[in-house]
Amino acid sequence: MLTSNGGKIIMSESNLLKVSGLDKVYDIKKLMMPTLKLKALTNIHFHVDRKETLGIVGESGCGKSTLAKVLTKLEARTNGNIELIGKPFDSFTGAEFHSAIQMVFQDPYQSLNPRKKAIDIIADPLVINTQKSSAEIKDLVLEMMKKVGLREEFATRYPHHFSGGQRQRLGIARALMLQPEILILDEPVSALDVSIQAQVLNLLLELQKEFSLAYLFISHDLSVIQHMSDRIMVMYLGRVVEYGTRDQIFNNPLHPYTKILLESAPQTNRRENSEHITVKGELPSALNLPVGCAFEPRCPYAQESCKKSVPLLEIKQGREVACFVAQ
């Protein structure tokens, strides 16, 4: 939220992350072929406030992980403005940046060095980014292991000795060592058994309270998104199509795509007597997006105008929605 201060525009205290006009284009190079441009993210705007969870949901390939990678500087953005804790994204030193934002990956096994013991994996961010002594670091690691529910004897074990849920706890512990303000969680429980998912989600909720964390929570599972999020951003082929509170999205979705997502998710609390919508047609290629609304080829409500230009986000019924037809 922006407020005016004697003519100077400042960010509200609670705006931890503010993203505007964010684009990410991948160059696809093939031998003897012209370079193709893949628009993974187009004109993304959103903000994340202190202690809240912004859920990000959408089908495979809609750009969720690309967004996570851009926000953690694993990928460079093509265009757009990002402010983190009120400062320009590009003005942070490495250590400052890692103390502000951290990421937990979907597959903890791939993201953890198999040749390192748990204690060293969790200690790494402190070893790299701070001047703390080994004794201090060891104490902090053991304290964090306790907080994420890992017993002390696990400290000297290697990742392959851990179960899936324990490995994810290890990934979470490592991500929290520098006391970040924001944690990006990219499908953090998708690789886990359903029985373990709830334990890890509950741990994340406890840690969020204890450390006053903001979460950017990415999932394609609507029941998980519903459980975790305060606000939700629905993405379709690199664009935001609907952005509102959890209640707005789940109780009164306006974008036809959001409606279809909710209809096709058996676990979510469906509204009684809701209209039944079916998805028709194929997902267009991100390499060859339609001139008009990218959802038009599959949309049961599409009109001629939807083929001619891309609908931009507009406020309708208190949330933002990018659709010519939605009222």
Ligand SMILES: Nc1ncnc2c1ncn2[C@@H]1O[C@H](COP(=O)(O)OP(=O)(O)OP(=O)(O)O)[C@@H](O)[C@H]1O
């Ligand atoms: N390094 C890359 N080079 C080229 N294209 C990429 C690269 N990474 C992702 N893409 C493309 O960008 C688009 C968005 O991919 P992304 O991985 O962000 O989707 P996602 O929403 O995370 O999907 P999933 O739910 O499967 O994880 C896809 O079309 C993908 O093929």
Ligand SMILES: [Mg+2]
């Ligand atoms: Mg992904």
